Amino acid sequence: MKFTEILTYWYSDNKRSLPWRTTKNPYYIWLSEIIMQQTQIKQGLPYYEAFVNKFPTVFDLANAEEQDVLKLWQGLGYYSRARNLHASAKYIARELNGIFPNTYKEIIKLKGVGDYTASAIASICFDEPTAVVDGNVYRVLSRYFGIDTPINSTQGIKEFKALATTLIDTSNPGDYNQAVMEFGATQCKPKNPYCIVCPLKDSCVAVQKGKIDVLPVKLKKTKVTKKHFNFLVLISADKKTIFEQRTSKGIWQNLYQFPLIETEKELLADSFKAHPKVSSFFKKMKFEFSLYNTSELVHKLSHQHLYTKFWIVQVNELPKLGIPISEIKTYPTPILIGNFIDEFGASF
16 A cells, blocks of 8 residues: 555655664563653653663563662653563563563563554564554544544544554564654654655645644543642651652552652641641651742642642651661652652752
């Protein structure tokens, strides 16, 4: 088909030089796909290189401590990806003797692997004609064929997957899949696509009908919730603090943070000491406090915005077991906490 041939030819001349494009090793391809999910290349590339250097084989990753994996992942967000990556590495190393699954049906069974990732690995590493459909592919297909079915609807997911399957180059599925993704990432971009020099412009429905700015169609996002987070940064006379691991499911599972008090409304300095959760935490202990940031820091996640304050609390001794302040940088933390530690730094 003209569409497929043009894209594959375009890719041969325009593909970016990326380290995972020089190999068909499924371990490296898998790493790249998991790391680059919901992540831009410029942000994800250093993480990919760090993982390959520290864990050059699936056995190295499988034998690592989860805390070390999460620490290396710190700053990428969506930490369930790292936990699933680690769990699947253990499965491949221990149950499959280090042999990576070589079919779509087996690859998709790995924890944290969905249709897109399984299709990418199967096609790139094992030449299985399984079509990838990610945000870039949705955009290219929607614009070129003029499809206004919402891409995040059940019907849209099925429709675009079926279309992508009919378009794939069965003789070279890996390059075709990478071509359509690369085209969406660098040519048919969400805003200000390069339509003037696009090799598909003469047959693109969106160009012909002036619908570039309205395609693809996406249903409205889930309502974003607002939360108020108050972190208690305790500093004892012997330079220790309290660092707690979040063990419950949800955001930041298994990462570390300062003791957290979540409030329905912004907690102000004049009511901090009297807040029941604060008085309960310290009981009858004497302490002095100051507010690190007078205005709440807004940390935006996909479905919630965290309005955050860091309360610096000086105490003679901690209300429960703590760790030396000098060690907190060795723990995996959410980027919100990590940034605070870097900024507060020498003040500890």
